[in-house]
Amino acid sequence: MKILIPIGNFADDQKPIRHDILTAGHHRFPFAFVLPEEGLPSSVKAGSTFTINYQISATIVFPHRPSYTVHQSFFIFEVVDVNLPRYVKSSKTDTKEIKISKLCCLHGSIRITASTNHVGFRPGEPVCMNVRVQNNSHKIIRYLRAKLIQIVEIKAKLKQFNRTIEHICSEKHSIKSIVQDEELIWEKEPLQIPSVPPTVNSCPAISINYAVEIQAVLPRKYHLVVRIPITIGTVRLFINTSASVTAYRSGVDTNCRLDGSESVKQQLKGTISDAVAFKDVELDFNERRQASL
Secondary structure, X not given: OOOOOOOOOHHHHOOOOOOOEEOOOEEEEEEEEOOOOOOOOOOEEEOOOEEEOEEEEEEXXXXXXXXXXXXXXXXXXXXXXXXXXXXXXXXXXEEEEEEEEEOOEEEEEEEEEEEEOOOEEOOOOEEEEEEEEEEEEOOOEOEEEXXXXXXXXXXXXXXXXXXXXXXXXXXXXXXXXXXXXXXXXXXXXXEEOOOOOOOEOOOOOEEEEEEEEEEEEEOOXXXXXXXXXXXXXXXXXXXXXXXXXXXXXXXXXXXXXXXXXXXXXXXXXXXXXXXXXXXXXXXXXXXXXXXXX
């Protein structure tokens, strides 16, 4: 399924080109286009699952002949400034506890308490976790595992087509087990964030969120789980963060994959504050005919 949403027209923002009739030869036109400040989610490519892509189109209109159109894709990263106070503060401490019974009698409990040093992060940074696991039962905790989870929600008009996809971006686990009356403490334990798309919540059809999930793994595939939501922002390229959009354009493969297995190959084209300017539109006529634009 492909949904095309036009966000503007060059003719709406610029005066008509003076030379309406183009002769044979090479022609170049300056081009600029104002992007909306809000409502443009980050570009994302996730294989055959979904894609958020942006492209610019230029059309040559021939008299009495089919028109000729070319497309150039470019990337937009929605600015999520993790330097804002609400992202810099530590996350709320989350605690989970289970009661362990034996022969229908209460026989201790297992408690896990976890928090992160910040709420907002950038790709390439570590999430520093503070975790405490207390084993006051006869059960053996096999190990402690931490995972960075990517949560993608695809929303449709019909609820039966809604989908939620969870992907493990990175993970780590402890080496030793936790026996009865012992505890394990992680203090500022790092969990690396790979190259992943930023948090996306401005698109009505798709949202991307992240969470740090910490599991106390018990026998028989039973886990005590704490999940802490976090926000992944865009890499801050400039000191001035008042720009709401940063646009990227590249003539090579520019895939920002959800699994983080491919590096993002991008060339910075401009930072959007009022407008983004692309290179001139070039038209090259190889045949001696006149074309009207």
